[in-house]
Amino acid sequence: IAPAHLALACLGAAPEIARAAGISAPRARSVLRGRTRDDSSVEPRALEADEALTAFVRGLAPGAGSLELLARFHGGATPELSQLLARHRVTVAFLARVAGAFRDPD
Numbered sequence: 001i002a003p004a005h006l007a008l009a010c011l012g013a014a015p016e017i018a019r020a021a022g023i024s025a026p027r028a029r030s031v032l033r034g035r036t037r038d039d040s041s042v043e044p045r046a047l048e049a050d051e052a053l054t055a056f057v058r059g060l061a062p063g064a065g066s067l068e069l070l071a072r073f074h075g076g077a078t079p080e081l082s083q084l085l086a087r088h089r090v091t092v093a094f095l096a097r098v099a100g101a102f103r104d105p106d
Contacts, residue, residue, distance in 0.1 A: 002038030065104040071095045
């Protein structure tokens with residue numbers, strides 16, 4: 001994520017930052033149009049596995065797909081994600097209904 005993208009996101013998400021900076025998110029977007037590319041090189045590095053994520057993924061059945069992953073978010077370990085999915089009507093009941101229609105590609 002380029003620094004310009006972070007700046008635009010902050011201006012858009014927090015009006016008080018835009019006021020303090022003296023520039024609105026739409027104006028900053030206009031000024032930065034065509035100048036948001038980040039050509040800096042990234043040094044490859046291994047990231048240490050997060051214990052909570054590892055435990056969450058280990059709770060999936062072998063061969064689980066996207067629908068099973070989404071359903072697992074409703075299992076109690078990720079209450080914020082569960083609420084977010086439910087707000088968008090991606091409930092466990094919905095996932096069960098669409099299981100035959102939506103499959104991960106082989």
